[in-house]
Amino acid sequence: MQNLNKVAVVIPYYNASKHIVKVLSKLPNIVYKVYIVDDCSLEALPKEALSAFSNVEYIKHEKNLGVGGATKTGFVKAIDDNIDIVIKVDADDQMDTSYIKDLIAPLVSGKASYAKGNRFRDFKALKKMPFTRKIGNLGLSFLTKAATGYWNNFDPTNGFFAIKTETLKRLDFDEISNRYYFETSLISQLYFQDAVIKDVAMPAIYADEKSSMNVWKMPFVFFPKLIKTFINRLFKAYFVYDFNISSIYILIGTPLFLFGFIYGIYNWWFYSSQAVFAPTGTIMLVTLTIIVGFQLLLQAVHYDITKAPKVN
Template identity: 40%
Template sequence: MDINKLLNNKDEKICVVIPAYRVASHIENVIKGIPDWVWRIIVVDDKSPDDLAARVESLKDDRVDLIRHEHNQGVGGAVISGCNRALELGATILIKMDGDGQMDPAFLPEILEPILTGTADFVKGNRFGRLESITRMPFHRRMGNLFWSFMAKLGSGYWNVFDPNNGYLALDADVYQRLDKKQLHPRYFFETSLLVELNIIRAVAREVPMPAIYAGEPSSLSVVQVVTTFPGLLISHFLRRVWLQYFVLSFSVGTIFLSLGSLMSLFGIIWGVVWWYRSITTGIPATAGTVMVASLPLILGFQMLLQALTLDVQSIPTEPLSKITGLRRARIQQKSDR
């Protein structure tokens, strides 16, 4: 199927959302680089202190819809405002691009193809999909992204997504409507929280390899900010996902392994600590039986938790959720039969 025909299909209303803050020097080129087949471009001025809004308005592009926040809401808050506006206008596909010029619009067709062909609900760029992209990435970003990628896989349950922090993404509008918007983080944890909420509703996610573009600009994320805020946010969203997926919305073998594994591991740890403390304070070594009472539940509990993790990896959503998926597949089938 010719991707250009899908992109220019009048039934699809593709909307690009650009959260913008302190990117006045880049925003004009970013908007000019967006292809003509994009139906709307929504720029969200997140209380930027520069002349960003004036530069956007000077372009005189009829596709552009400018939203101006009275208070800075963060990148997540800006994206949510833009997506909500796109839904009001009637968009069928939402694309998030940053305003700093790091996201090449040439990859838009590749990002959109899985959604347009009815094989995915959500698509992200993957900066680790090509070796040359990895070698170009600054070392500290590479290490930080690799570590956080693994943690985000665990938190979101999308084990097939290798670059969860990549903000270049496309999302079916119908699927976005089903999300619990209150759970989407308003700032830099937005992408990860979005993945968690998408997995809770069982949306299908895909990735598209693309290069990372760096022009020497400093990252707006500090190491202190990441270390002090991200772990707590990830744990809370992980617990929310596990609770909903394994105890509220469904009950499976994974639920049993997770429950028994957690209880047995907790018992083994508590029992071992108590008797270790008694041995230290009394000077009397614990008996072999006492040690076994602690170690056996720990070993079995750990094995059960590993099995629960394996089942979680295998339970990645595979069937697209969007109600428009069937229409897209039928449309392609009709054209292929001609």
């Protein structure tokens, strides 16, 4: 692997002075270069960090861009340096870098162009995961499946991943979020490249470093973005880049279902306010419209799942 591929690690650095040296010292020797991107950290990078690994490049942002923005800065440097594979590792020592070989293996063999950790395939590790994180990740994983089109993907918010730079070159970085939505928006862009994803089972490590993202705020932060990603994906996949039978299902099923639902609510309110029963014909029309629209949308979902990019 080391002889055939130049492997680099990107580490977004922000207030992790207690951990960064340890993270660097544990990197395997197959890593050719490390990019530390200082995202305007309040804690200065320890001097010994630059010598904790043999080939380190330190990059400092002029303003805070978030974990995604810092990682994208590393991506650009890796592309400029003709790196073959880039791995994103957090600076808080909550990722087991001994799994780097497992992450890059499917990329080196050509079986995938993106590989990421999956904390839900290791039952022992799953039991150790904090309950709130477990529930949050389960809910987000399901919603992200629909939004990104990778219906077989799990633990999509896992930030420990490897990607080929040849794949990165085809992505629109402006469409990839700078902050907490970074991993999800990256996967959503991979969808349009029909990129194969490899899930690598690995445990999560929960040290004394606390996330700045409150788990109870996650639904309010992610849900609007997931809806936007979902609509954007459907529009591009079925009305811009292609037009197929599922496009027709969506075109007919969506207005039918919405019309039946809204018309049904209106009639329920109208006839209830009049204290009379709704006509049988009205009830049948509303019911039939909702059922037909719903069935067409189910067909669209089935088609979308069957055409989803492969996840190993």
